[in-house]
Amino acid sequence: MLAQEIVEAVQTRRTSPGEVLQEYLQRIARLEPKVHAFIRLNPRAQAEAEAIEKRLADGENLPLAGVPIAVKDNLCTRGLQTTCASRILEHFVPPYSASVVEKLHQAGAIVLGKTNLDEFAMGSSTEYSAFGPTHNPWDLERVPGGTSGGSAAAVAADLAPLALGTDTGGSVRQPSALCGVYGFKPTYGRISRYGVIAHASSLDQVGTLARSMEDLALLTDALSGPDPLDSTSLPVLPKFREALEQTADFTVGIVAEAFASGNSAGVNAACENFRATLERRGVRFVEVSIPSLHYALATYYIVDTSEISSNLARYDGTLYGLRVTGQDVGNTMMRTREAGLGPEVKRRILMGTFALSAGYYEAYYGKALRARAKLKADFDAAFAQADLLLMPTSPTPAFKLGDKLSDPLSMYLSDIDTVAINLAGLPALSLPAGLEGGLPIGLQLIARPLEDERIFTLAKAFEKASEGAFVQIAPVS
Numbered sequence: 280m281l282a283q284e285i286v287e288a289v290q291t292r293r294t295s296p297g298e299v300l301q302e303y304l305q306r307i308a309r310l311e312p313k314v315h316a317f318i319r320l321n322p323r324a325q326a327e328a329e330a331i332e333k334r335l336a337d338g339e340n341l342p343l344a345g346v347p348i349a350v351k352d353n354l355c356t357r358g359l360q361t362t363c364a365s366r367i368l369e370h371f372v373p374p375y376s377a378s379v380v381e382k383l384h385q386a387g388a389i390v391l392g393k394t395n396l397d398e399f400a401m402g403s404s405t406e407y408s409a410f411g412p413t414h415n416p417w418d419l420e421r422v423p424g425g426t427s428g429g430s431a432a433a434v435a436a437d438l439a440p441l442a443l444g445t446d447t448g449g450s451v452r453q454p455s456a457l458c459g460v461y462g463f464k465p466t467y468g469r470i471s472r473y474g475v476i477a478h479a480s481s482l483d484q485v486g487t488l489a490r491s492m493e494d495l496a497l498l499t500d501a502l503s504g505p506d507p508l509d510s511t512s513l514p515v516l517p518k519f520r521e522a523l524e525q526t527a528d529f530t531v532g533i534v535a536e537a538f539a540s541g542n543s544a545g546v547n548a549a550c551e552n553f554r555a556t557l558e559r560r561g562v563r564f565v566e567v568s569i570p571s572l573h574y575a576l577a578t579y580y581i582v583d584t585s586e587i588s589s590n591l592a593r594y595d596g597t598l599y600g601l602r603v604t605g606q607d608v609g610n611t612m613m614r615t616r617e618a619g620l621g622p623e624v625k626r627r628i629l630m631g632t633f634a635l636s637a638g639y640y641e642a643y644y645g646k647a648l649r650a651r652a653k654l655k656a657d658f659d660a661a662f663a664q665a666d667l668l669l670m671p672t673s674p675t676p677a678f679k680l681g682d683k684l685s686d687p688l689s690m691y692l693s694d695i696d697t698v699a700i701n702l703a704g705l706p707a708l709s710l711p712a713g714l715e716g717g718l719p720i721g722l723q724l725i726a727r728p729l730e731d732e733r734i735f736t737l738a739k740a741f742e743k744a745s746e747g748a749f750v751q752i753a754p755v756s
């Protein structure tokens with residue numbers, strides 16, 4: 280079901296939140312053993328549904344009345360385990376909820392469960408989860424992408440109509456592309472990060488996943504806005520649903536470097552089709568250049584790992600999660616981290632600590648910050664010629680499970696189209712735009728900072744013009 284349909288049915292009393300929940304739990308019971316989108320279902324979901332029924336009876340206006348929502352397991356949920364798909368946080372029960380989770384409750388949504396991810400949101404396939412991989416519901420032998428792979432697979436298979444993810448370098452957009460759903464990362468600061476378990480704080484944002492633009496706007500409106508608990512949140516009110524009604528009178532810049540080479544044929548075909556479809560509706564297309572795009576991946580993996588090295592220092596066996604006691608404090612830390620962290624997390628802590636170390640700081644981290652500024656300037660220049668930019672979300676459709684596991688560099692390369700957006704702090708959406716060999720293809724729309732809503736206007740125009748041809752529930756049964 281779509282969230283919009285659920286809200287309508289619940290508000291007009293044609294169904295109740297409890298009934299909707301039961302339908303989803305039945306579907307999950309049937310399909311989850313194949314997909315493994317969730318780390319844990321919420322044992323209090325039924326009680327939440329009953330509480331919403333009561334609020335409705337009291338006449339409260341609830342924009343997400345009775346909608347079950349899948350929440351990535353790096354977003355804190357009070358009283359409900361939040362593991363980051365890591366052994367080190369396997370038994371961690373947060374004493375508070377992330378602001379976005381509080382907002383879901385206020386809007387009348389039900390937290391259905393916590394979704395799988397790559398450990399601490401490091402990866403591109405959800406294979407680095409300590410609790411086993413998620414399978415792509417379009418082809419169970421393929422990855423769903425990552426790191427919000429559980430959230431994307433859940434929405435694609437309609438195990439949930441909506442989901443929350445986080446996006447540090449593409450973790451909402453890339454799995455959305457590989458699973459054929461919409462995935463949106465806002466301008467840095469538009470959705471609160473309070474209660475998001477930190478990966479790289481200058482890049483992390485919460486993002487939204489859905490199977491229609493209406494649903495995506497509904498969820499994004501409910502989550503966005505200023506939050507006194509996050510000092511980086513911006514005082515901007517959301518207008519995502521309103522944006523769906525606006526005219527797409529835009530010039531779109533096709534980023535030449537991103538289509539130059541290395542993409543599968545389906546990606547280029549989807550771009551052609553997108554252009555032809557919208558040109559008929561009066562949208563203008565030009566070619567633009569981001570010369571420094573080529574350096575984005577290298578820059579990202581210095582900035583990202585440096586911030587990881589600092590953020591993950593807190594997992595030392597003292598305050599949070601696992602503790603493996605050794606002879607002394609140092610040895611306890613060593614044993615805890617040895618036992619509690621997986622290979623990719625260790626690799627990144629090592630790389631980041633090296634990049635920040637005395638004597639190398641300027642050569643690596645300092646240089647990466649300058650490259651980041653240059654990238655931002657190149658985007659600004661492109662936005663002088665176009666209102667929105669178009670890039671692939673991923674160079675290929677979903678790859679096979681295991682294909683990239685033994686080669687970290689090839690895993691990093693799957694982020695080639697997404698990381699620049701986080702470095703520049705821009706809003707971007709991955710939208711379903713094609714199929715190749717029965718697998719979904721996504722395209723990425725990017726806007727100037729704080730012009731997030733324009734993306735929704737154009738994506739809605741495409742959805743309408745193509746009659747939703749590229750959005751369907753994944754054929755898993």
Ligand code: GLN
Nearest residue numbers: 400402446447448449450
């Ligand atoms: N795949 C990217 C990485 O591994 C992005 C991760 C993310 O956005 N959380 O860093």
